[in-house]
Amino acid sequence: MRGNRKAYLDVSVSVCPHCGALYADASWYVITLGSDVECGTCGNDFNPKKSLSDRVLIQFDVDENGKVSAVRIADVLL
Numbered sequence: 001m002r003g004n005r006k007a008y009l010d011v012s013v014s015v016c017p018h019c020g021a022l023y024a025d026a027s028w029y030v031i032t033l034g035s036d037v038e039c040g041t042c043g044n045d046f047n048p049k050k051s052l053s054d055r056v057l058i059q060f061d062v063d064e065n066g067k068v069s070a071v072r073i074a075d076v077l078l
């Protein structure tokens with residue numbers, strides 16, 4: 001098969017409620033695991049699932065050599 005193909009990643013964006021630092025992680029990690037994490041900026045623990053600000057499906061256009069040629073938002077899931 002020639003031409004671009006597509007790959008997807010479901011990403012959740014969360015905000016540290018203590019300092020406002022933003023994080024983007026795979027949604028399976030944030031939503032399914034739902035565990036607390038330590039903020040790398042302020043050092044406080046918070047729950048990314050409870051502090052979710054957005055969730056999007058990222059689309060990667062992949063060329064015939066398996067290299068990513070473009071990235072865009074395919075869908076907004078929140």
Ligand SMILES: [Zn+2]
Nearest residue numbers: 016019039042
């Ligand atoms: Zn923080």
